[in-house]
Amino acid sequence: MTDINANEASLLYRGLMNFWEICSGNFVRKNDLLKLLRNPLLQKKIRIHSEDVQELEKLIETSGVRYEESGRENDTFQISNGLKRIRLSSILSQEAAWTKYKISQIPLESEEYSLHLTLFWETVLKVKKDILSFLQTKRFDGLPNI
Numbered sequence: 001m002t003d004i005n006a007n008e009a010s011l012l013y014r015g016l017m018n019f020w021e022i023c024s025g026n027f028v029r030k031n032d033l034l035k036l037l038r039n040p041l042l043q044k045k046i047r048i049h050s051e052d053v054q055e056l057e058k059l060i061e062t063s064g065v066r067y068e069e070s071g072r073e074n075d076t077f078q079i080s081n082g083l084k085r086i087r088l089s090s091i092l093s094q095e096a097a098w099t100k101y102k103i104s105q106i107p108l109e110s111e112e113y114s115l116h117l118t119l120f121w122e123t124v125l126k127v128k129k130d131i132l133s134f135l136q137t138k139r140f141d142g143l144p145n146i
Contacts, residue, residue: 027069
């Protein structure tokens with residue numbers, strides 16, 4: 001595509017650019033993750049219904065996450081930690097979540113949302129790892145070292 005307006009209208013283009021933003025930095029911002037979640041092409045790939053996206057976004061917001069960055073695994077604002085709290089909220093009682101794991105539960109509309117978010121996040125992490133690994137082995141000219 002050469003028309004910039006056509007590029008911006010393309011779901012594929014936007015999805016690739018959103019993924020590139022995630023892959024080109026040392027961390028993942030929550031807003032970049034939400035952009036991917038809103039892309040209908042990715043929703044179809046990971047079998048998320050468009051009607052559920054708003055609830056999934058609300059769940060991400062409720063979890064209080066802000067970013068994902070290696071080396072800060074114990075930070076409660078990490079996306080992975082928020083998703084861990086969401087998953088535990090779907091299987092543990094409020095008392096068990098607090099006494100055993102010292103986390104407060106996140107209210108869930110449906111346990112299915114926990115699964116959708118987990119699969120989505122694992123897919124994002126795997127694709128990022130695969131892309132970075134590919135770029136490291138190929139060392140393309142003109143691309144910055146990541």
